[in-house]
Amino acid sequence: MKTKFLIPLVIFVVLVGFLAIGLNRDPSEVPSPLINKAAPAFEIPQLEQSNKMFSPASMKGQVWILNVWASWCVACREEHPVLVELAKSQVAPVIGLDYKDKREDALAMLSRQGNPYLLSAFDANGRVGIDYGVYGVPETYVIDQAGIIRFKHIGPITTQVLNQKIYPLISELKKS
Amino acid sequence: MIPEFGHYALILALCIAVIQGVLPLVGAHQGRREWLMLARPAAQTVFLLLAIAFVTLAWSFYVNDFSVLYVAEHSNSQQPVMYRLGAVWGGHEGSLLLWVFLLSTWTILVAQLSKALDEFMVARVIGVLGLVTSGLLLFVIATSNPFTRLLPAAQDGRSLNPLLQDPGLVFHPPMLYMGYVGFSVAFAFAIASLLSGRLDAAWARWSRPWTTAAWIFLTLGIALGSWWAYYELGWGGWWFWDPVENASFIPWLVGTALLHSLAVTEKRGGFKSWTVLLAITAFSLSLLGTFLVRSGVLTSVHAFATDPKRGVFILIFLCLVVGSSLALYAWRAPKSTMGGKFSLSSRETLILLGNVFLVVSAGSVLLGTLYPLLIDALHLGKISVGPPYFNSVFVPIMVPLLVLMGIGPWASWKNTDLLTVLKRLWLAGLVAIIAGISIPLIMGEFTWLASIGFVLAFWVIASGCLQIVRQAKAGKPTRSFIGMQFAHLGIAVFVIGVTMVGAYQEEKDVRMLPGETVTVGGYQIQLQGVNAVPGPNYNAMRGTFLLSKDGSSQTTLYPEKRSYFTSTMPMTEAAIDVGLTRDIYVSLGEELGDQSWAVRVYYKPFVDWIWGGCLLMALGGALAISDKRYRMKLKGKTA
Amino acid sequence: MKSLFLLLATMLCLSSSFAKDATPLAADPVLEQRLISISEEMRCLVCQNESLAGSRSDLANDLRREIRTLIQEGKSDDQIRTFMVERYGDFVLYRPPVKPITWLLWIGPFVILLIGIVGLLNYLRRRNQSIPSTTLSQTDNAKIDALLNQDRRDRRND
Numbered sequence: 027m028k029t030k031f032l033i034p035l036v037i038f039v040v041l042v043g044f045l046a047i048g049l050n051r052d053p054s055e056v057p058s059p060l061i062n063k064a065a066p067a068f069e070i071p072q073l074e075q076s077n078k079m080f081s082p083a084s085m086k087g088q089v090w091i092l093n094v095w096a097s098w099c100v101a102c103r104e105e106h107p108v109l110v111e112l113a114k115s116q117v118a119p120v121i122g123l124d125y126k127d128k129r130e131d132a133l134a135m136l137s138r139q140g141n142p143y144l145l146s147a148f149d150a151n152g153r154v155g156i157d158y159g160v161y162g163v164p165e166t167y168v169i170d171q172a173g174i175i176r177f178k179h180i181g182p183i184t185t186q187v188l189n190q191k192i193y194p195l196i197s198e199l200k201k202s
Numbered sequence: 203m204i205p206e207f208g209h210y211a212l213i214l215a216l217c218i219a220v221i222q223g224v225l226p227l228v229g230a231h232q233g234r235r236e237w238l239m240l241a242r243p244a245a246q247t248v249f250l251l252l253a254i255a256f257v258t259l260a261w262s263f264y265v266n267d268f269s270v271l272y273v274a275e276h277s278n279s280q281q282p283v284m285y286r287l288g289a290v291w292g293g294h295e296g297s298l299l300l301w302v303f304l305l306s307t308w309t310i311l312v313a314q315l316s317k318a319l320d321e322f323m324v325a326r327v328i329g330v331l332g333l334v335t336s337g338l339l340l341f342v343i344a345t346s347n348p349f350t351r352l353l354p355a356a357q358d359g360r361s362l363n364p365l366l367q368d369p370g371l372v373f374h375p376p377m378l379y380m381g382y383v384g385f386s387v388a389f390a391f392a393i394a395s396l397l398s399g400r401l402d403a404a405w406a407r408w409s410r411p412w413t414t415a416a417w418i419f420l421t422l423g424i425a426l427g428s429w430w431a432y433y434e435l436g437w438g439g440w441w442f443w444d445p446v447e448n449a450s451f452i453p454w455l456v457g458t459a460l461l462h463s464l465a466v467t468e469k470r471g472g473f474k475s476w477t478v479l480l481a482i483t484a485f486s487l488s489l490l491g492t493f494l495v496r497s498g499v500l501t502s503v504h505a506f507a508t509d510p511k512r513g514v515f516i517l518i519f520l521c522l523v524v525g526s527s528l529a530l531y532a533w534r535a536p537k538s539t540m541g542g543k544f545s546l547s548s549r550e551t552l553i554l555l556g557n558v559f560l561v562v563s564a565g566s567v568l569l570g571t572l573y574p575l576l577i578d579a580l581h582l583g584k585i586s587v588g589p590p591y592f593n594s595v596f597v598p599i600m601v602p603l604l605v606l607m608g609i610g611p612w613a614s615w616k617n618t619d620l621l622t623v624l625k626r627l628w629l630a631g632l633v634a635i636i637a638g639i640s641i642p643l644i645m646g647e648f649t650w651l652a653s654i655g656f657v658l659a660f661w662v663i664a665s666g667c668l669q670i671v672r673q674a675k676a677g678k679p680t681r682s683f684i685g686m687q688f689a690h691l692g693i694a695v696f697v698i699g700v701t702m703v704g705a706y707q708e709e710k711d712v713r714m715l716p717g718e719t720v721t722v723g724g725y726q727i728q729l730q731g732v733n734a735v736p737g738p739n740y741n742a743m744r745g746t747f748l749l750s751k752d753g754s755s756q757t758t759l760y761p762e763k764r765s766y767f768t769s770t771m772p773m774t775e776a777a778i779d780v781g782l783t784r785d786i787y788v789s790l791g792e793e794l795g796d797q798s799w800a801v802r803v804y805y806k807p808f809v810d811w812i813w814g815g816c817l818l819m820a821l822g823g824a825l826a827i828s829d830k831r832y833r834m835k836l837k838g839k840t841a
Numbered sequence: 842m843k844s845l846f847l848l849l850a851t852m853l854c855l856s857s858s859f860a861k862d863a864t865p866l867a868a869d870p871v872l873e874q875r876l877i878s879i880s881e882e883m884r885c886l887v888c889q890n891e892s893l894a895g896s897r898s899d900l901a902n903d904l905r906r907e908i909r910t911l912i913q914e915g916k917s918d919d920q921i922r923t924f925m926v927e928r929y930g931d932f933v934l935y936r937p938p939v940k941p942i943t944w945l946l947w948i949g950p951f952v953i954l955l956i957g958i959v960g961l962l963n964y965l966r967r968r969n970q971s972i973p974s975t976t977l978s979q980t981d982n983a984k985i986d987a988l989l990n991q992d993r994r995d996r997r998n999d
Contacts, residue, residue, distance in 0.1 A: 028536050031535050031536055032532045034479060034483070034528045034531065034532075035529055035531070035532055038524055038528055039525070042517065042521055042525075044572070044575060045493070045497075045499060045575070046517060047579040048499040048575040048578070048579055049497060049514060049517065050510075051499075051578050051579065053498070053499060053500055053574065053575070055584075056584060057583065057584055
């Protein structure tokens, strides 16, 4: 009979446990349902050479990185040097997806801060972004030789993310 | 210098609050009267010190002292005085100061108004309140000090979020916090009775008016918040099941259960441990709400600027207060006596059945609010739980409760013949069914949901009217009886408002040139023109709209689109023609080029009955408190 | 005076004949209604808890435009929801889908309610059996009557 009076306390302890774990999680970070699924197909004009098109199919056979960016995005400007480093390391080609931007502004940013991208695709109305589940630039995807998305990072890339997540993943993918 | 006075006052208050918390409790345990006697003066001192702290913060806002970081973050020299003062509780630090100041206010009210109570009980109650106050003050001083300096001082402040620059800010938080914090009194009474080992019916009687008072404030606070969102946000919604809204509604549901449970315990002496548990739970939910809103574990438009460090502190505080209370409960509650017998067919049973519905509904709102966190913590992914869930689960649980509301007051205490009761209610049932069929047809569209809403509302109203008639024949009704009628009527009025607006509101989204008219709900709204109008700290485009019905013009409405100097997002100030049976709501959108404007108009039937119902509930509670029995001086021996 | 009145009347007639009805903002109000009802149950991903229907953010505008296109293509409500979930996960739905991890959420409240009602009635029945019925003695009854009478007199005097 007496144990039933302990039930409220037990429920409370369990609740606090969950709340404590919750303190370390970010409630607004949206994990991508596209992981381990084929990268959505698209064909849109390039940023630099607007008469040429780009399609992810053309990257099949190699591991590559897709970085969603825009000249109006402050965090993109912050992560840009890290991307330039990444491109220099020649670990994997970096393709940019210029999201809802103006051509002149985008090209100006690249000439100002350097161009880490093999090329950038120009997503004028954000339609490709929607297919990739983009909800806030910058976002970065690692895509394997078969065109499957293996990793998505939301927010600016840091050297820490590069060293701890991206480089190890790429070397693993290259082995198989 | 003045902010430092406030800071010192806070620190001193903490020291005295610790004395207020520890000594009376130890004194009551060891029978030391000198320590018992410290309770009231300590509470008075803490109140005075916190009043000083509060006033110094308000003063800093009034004189635009931007060397105080909190003032610089939430105020601006061009901000109107009313909102400079409202900004005192517009951010995390100041609102916590308000919280703890109101706690000391309730404490001193208990201290002053409980002269007739047993002094050991009073000392324990004040002691418990002192411990809670100490914990909160420690939190404020350690992590959320509103008096932190900003050196060098800012030229001007960042100003209050334009959404908050509204009369709603002046009234909603204080009212809400009075309710949240007010449940601490019922909590303190419950803990005091557990500590004393005296779990008798007298405790229920003393606790009741304080609980009702807190409930009244919480009802008004929630209603104000809902009404504020309605006219401020520009899209006419009044409840979004947002985590912060739920954080205030869950304690309200449990508080309502507690109110009714106290009635059973007072009458029958039974269910003391259940009532004590409800009292502990209500206040724990207030504290949990405070945690949820300030820790960043849930996304909400209402959430304060989050800081995980603060979250950890509040969680520890929560653990200590609630954990120790529930442990004390597990230890002492089993010792309480059973109380009087009552039949399964009685008012007591019906009230307790109502308790089940209220507590389960509170639990389900809590479950829905915390479920995303639960799933995420278990690494099972990320889901959202929003209005569709809450509406689907909460409403079905409330339906049987509304039916009970019509039956309960007819049942007699201890034993009643339910069949006879139901037979007496045949007229109420008939009225309800007629209402459920006729009103939707009058409004032009029959839906089952609307019909059920009207059936339930009129069932409660008709049952109440029959009760009043019956009581009038028996003699002068007590204030307590009238209070109950008003409160239950308030719920019915609320249901009518919700049903009407939900089923029969009309909305039109149009592009308008001056001279054009849009028709909604049988009313014509004509745009006369849009002009630029300057404000104290904003520039506005103001539309002039003529409202008429059947050719006769009724009034002019002036919705605005404001650009505040300190914000990039334009703000919509809707114009509302308020009426007893409908609101006409006009919201100015963007300018579309070619001189035309996007305009949104709403016809909202009976929407003000939603908040009118809440007012009636609060009135009912006030009448119940003013009942003679709480003011009756006992002749001869004390209870 | 008469001519002034005539002039006024004419002006009023003219002005009312110029009073045009405003055109709806949306090209197709019926489609717009369906868009609103679908997007009301979806989350705006860049907002602090607002629906896709109500938000004015860029992404929300884009996604509403997308859903409008899907409706025009003849897609059903379910297909549209699937479209959104494929890209943004279950997080975008305000009505949590019913799957094993949400069974507790959807069924839980009703199960607890049932347990609560049945449990309460059972408890009350057992409680009634365990509390002994007491019958009071003559002297006790007399004491009670005296106290009640005194109380009634006190209330009348208050």
